[in-house]
Amino acid sequence: MSKLIKPVNYQSLLDMHQTEQGIKLIKEFFQLNLATELRLRRVTAPLFVLKGLGINDDLNGVERPVTFPIKDLGDAKAEVVHSLAKWKRLTLADYEVAPGYGIYTDMNAIRADEELDNLHSLYVDQWDWEACIEKSQRNLAVLKDVVRRIYAAILRTEYLVCERYSCIKPFLPSAIHFIHSEELLAMYPDKTAKEREDLICKKYGAVFVIGIGSKLANGEPHDGRAPDYDDWTTESENGYHGLNGDILIWYPTLDRAVELSSMGIRVDREALLRQLKIAGTEDRKKLYFHQKLLNGELPESVGGGIGQSRLCMVLLHKAHLGEIQASIWPDEMYKECKALGMNLI
Numbered sequence: 001m002s003k004l005i006k007p008v009n010y011q012s013l014l015d016m017h018q019t020e021q022g023i024k025l026i027k028e029f030f031q032l033n034l035a036t037e038l039r040l041r042r043v044t045a046p047l048f049v050l051k052g053l054g055i056n057d058d059l060n061g062v063e064r065p066v067t068f069p070i071k072d073l074g075d076a077k078a079e080v081v082h083s084l085a086k087w088k089r090l091t092l093a094d095y096e097v098a099p100g101y102g103i104y105t106d107m108n109a110i111r112a113d114e115e116l117d118n119l120h121s122l123y124v125d126q127w128d129w130e131a132c133i134e135k136s137q138r139n140l141a142v143l144k145d146v147v148r149r150i151y152a153a154i155l156r157t158e159y160l161v162c163e164r165y166s167c168i169k170p171f172l173p174s175a176i177h178f179i180h181s182e183e184l185l186a187m188y189p190d191k192t193a194k195e196r197e198d199l200i201c202k203k204y205g206a207v208f209v210i211g212i213g214s215k216l217a218n219g220e221p222h223d224g225r226a227p228d229y230d231d232w233t234t235e236s237e238n239g240y241h242g243l244n245g246d247i248l249i250w251y252p253t254l255d256r257a258v259e260l261s262s263m264g265i266r267v268d269r270e271a272l273l274r275q276l277k278i279a280g281t282e283d284r285k286k287l288y289f290h291q292k293l294l295n296g297e298l299p300e301s302v303g304g305g306i307g308q309s310r311l312c313m314v315l316l317h318k319a320h321l322g323e324i325q326a327s328i329w330p331d332e333m334y335k336e337c338k339a340l341g342m343n344l345i
Helices: 016-036 088-095 140-164 182-187 193-204 268-278 281-285 286-294 308-315 333-340
Strands: 040-042 046-051 067-070 074-080 102-110 121-134 178-179 205-209 244-251 257-267 303-306
Touching: 016 040, 016 303, 016 308, 040 308, 046 178, 088 102, 088 286, 088 303, 102 303, 121 244, 121 308, 140 205, 140 244, 140 257, 140 303, 140 308, 178 182, 178 281, 178 286, 182 193, 182 205, 193 205, 193 244, 193 257, 268 281, 268 286, 281 286, 303 308
Parallel strands: 040 102, 178 205
Antiparallel strands: 046 074, 067 074, 102 121, 121 303, 205 244, 244 257, 257 303
C-alpha cells in the first residue's frame, strides 16, 4: 500500500485497553480547556443537512457528500455533513451569542472521497467551534491570539497525558511559530506545498501557516479552501492576503508534518462576494446561507475544526488513525498495519 507510511521499528506504547482510556482522557480534558480558553458553550449538532441550502461545507469543491432521500419529505435529499463551518454561524445567530463568546460541538462526518492513509479516514470527528467577534476584530492579531489559546490547550493536554502514562514523553514546543504561506513559498520555492510544510514544521515543531486558499506568487494556492466560510482574500497588515490558516505540528512518529486544525476569521459580505467571483461560484448567492450573510443577518465570527482522533493519535504516539477510531480500511492496509504493529480498531 504505497500511501501507507511505515515507521521503522514501530511499537505502540499503550495496549488497546490503555489506548481507549487515553482517548477518553484526551477528549474530556481538551474540550473543557478549549471551551474555557475561548469562552465556548456546547451545542448539539446535526449529522446531516438538507441539500440545496448552501449549509454543508464544500471543502475543496470536488468532494461528493453522502446523500440519501427522506421519505416523509417527498424524497427530498439530505447530505451527511463534511463539516459544520457554515452551520455554526447560523447557530450563533439563532442563539443570539454575544461577541466574545461562542459555541463548540462534536462534529461527525463521512467523507467518502477521502484518500485513505495513516492520517485520513472515511470517518471524520472534530471539535467544531465558532465564536462571535466585532467587525473591528477582523484582523491578524485576533486570529493569532486565538491560535495561541488553542495551542495552549493542546500543550496542557499533552502534559496530562505524559503525567498519566510515564512511557509517553512530550515532544511539542512551548510556543507556536507563525508564517504566511507566501513567505513559506519564498523560503522553499522549489518545493511542493506539503514539502514546505514538512520543512518548516521540522524546524519549529509547531507552526500556524497563514493564508490558505488565495493564489500565491507561483500562481497556485497553498491548499484549497471553499470560498464561503474562511476569509482568504482580505489583505492583512503585513501586505499578504488571508485571515485564515492551519495549525501544523512536526510528528516524529511518522517523520512528517501533521495538520491538527483548520480555522480562520469568516467572510464578511464583501469577502464572500469577492471569493465567490474568484471561485466562479456566484450562483451560490441565491442559497439560504449566503442570502442570510448578504442580508446582514449573521454575526461576524472566527471558527474552525480540531481533529479529535488526530489529536488523540499524536498525543498517544500512534502511527495510524485506525489505532484511535473504528473505520473501514483496504484489506491490504489491514494486513500491512498488523505486520508493522499497528493494531487497527
